[in-house]
Amino acid sequence: DARVTQTPRHKVTEMGQEVTMRCQPILGHNTVFWYRQTMMQGLELLAYFRNRAPLDDSGMPKDRFSAEMPDATLATLKIQPSEPRDSAVYFCASGLVVGPRSSYNSPLHFGNGTRLTVT
Amino acid sequence: AQSVTQPDIHITVSEGASLELRCNYSYGATPYLFWYVQSPGQGLQLLLKYFSGDTLVQGIKGFEAEFKRSQSSFNLRKPSVHWSDAAEYFCAVNNQGGKLIFGQGTELSVKP
Numbered sequence: 718d719a720r721v722t723q724t725p726r727h728k729v730t731e732m733g734q735e736v737t738m739r740c741q742p743i744l745g746h747n748t749v750f751w752y753r754q755t756m757m758q759g760l761e762l763l764a765y766f767r768n769r770a771p772l773d774d775s776g777m778p779k780d781r782f783s784a785e786m787p788d789a790t791l792a793t794l795k796i797q798p799s800e801p802r803d804s805a806v807y808f809c810a811s812g813l814v815v816g817p818r819s820s821y822n823s824p825l826h827f828g829n830g831t832r833l834t835v836t
Numbered sequence: 837a838q839s840v841t842q843p844d845i846h847i848t849v850s851e852g853a854s855l856e857l858r859c860n861y862s863y864g865a866t867p868y869l870f871w872y873v874q875s876p877g878q879g880l881q882l883l884l885k886y887f888s889g890d891t892l893v894q895g896i897k898g899f900e901a902e903f904k905r906s907q908s909s910f911n912l913r914k915p916s917v918h919w920s921d922a923a924e925y926f927c928a929v930n931n932q933g934g935k936l937i938f939g940q941g942t943e944l945s946v947k948p
Contacts, residue, residue, distance in 0.1 A: 721879070750936070760926065760938040773935065808879055810936075824870065825936055827879030 719743045723809050723828035731836055735797040738831045740809030741790055749792045750825060751777075751784055752808040760808075766792065767814060799835045806830040838863045840927050842939035849917050850947045857912040857942050859901075859927030868930040869910040871901055874941075875923045883925075886910060897921070922946045 722741040730736055742749050750765040764774035769786040777784065781803075783795045796803055810825040839862045849855050861867055868887050872880040884895025891903040901912045910927060927939040 752938075759940045762935055762937070765935065810880075824882045824885055825880075827872075827881070829877070829879045 719826075721809055721811050721826050721828035723807075723831050725831055726829065727832045727834075729834045729836065730799055732800055733798040734835075735795065736799045736803075736833060736835075738794045738807050738809075738833070740792040740794070740811075740828060742792060742809070742811030743826055744790070746811035746813050746826070747789075748812045748814050749786060750810040750812075751792070751794050752810065754806045754808060754830070755804075763794070763807075796833075799833075801835045804834050806832050838929055838937050840929050840937055840939035842925075842927055842942050844942045845940070846943045846945070848945040848947060851919050852916050855912075855914045855917045855921070855944070857925050857927075857944070859910045859912065859939060860908050861910060861927070861929045862908065863929055867910075869901075869903060870928040870930065870936070871895065871899070871910075871912050872926045872928060872938075873897075873923050874926065880926060883912070917944075917946055919946045919948065 721743055724739045748767045751763040753761045753763055761776055763777040764784040765772055766786050781796055786792045808827050808830045810827045812825045841860045843858050870885045871883040873883050874880045883899050884893050884901055886893050886903045894900050899914050901910055903910050922945055924941045924943045926941045928936045930936050
């Protein structure tokens, strides 16, 4: 059963440290999303990629966050320097988009998330 | 701007009772609507989706949802709730940019 894999599952770090979260999308999926979930804000879209190219990262604080896809099997989300307000669960999701119209209907498959705590 | 509203933050139902979770959306064009479920410590799992056609869609685990354009609603229903249905439920709309916009979620508790 194919699934999205996220590592690490949990991360505790001190303020100011660099944090790197990794995501392995489902093989064959060409669209990858990063979401952040907090009690206050719910699920927020941070960034997403199609065919490894960033399409939208407007939800991401640019000064400290960066998202990349070094290859089709790996997506990374980095925070440098981390702050306590970054504490949240970060989800990666992948989907398959096969044409312009399909961008409306590809269901996403979510990983189990990385729970980040910044002290 | 596209948005999704789930008016109920928390709902408690008795096991065996029927369930309806509300979802209202704001979207200029024909929406593509989804319901996801999240169990504690897990990612989100797709329950069902609406793209077009029949306004009553069936999903997994005995769930269904009805799209009502006149009310801008996409409510989730289940005739008889099981204790294992306790989870958080998210309604979402897929906008023209391909982004999935989520509601705030409704937490479902099930009483024995």
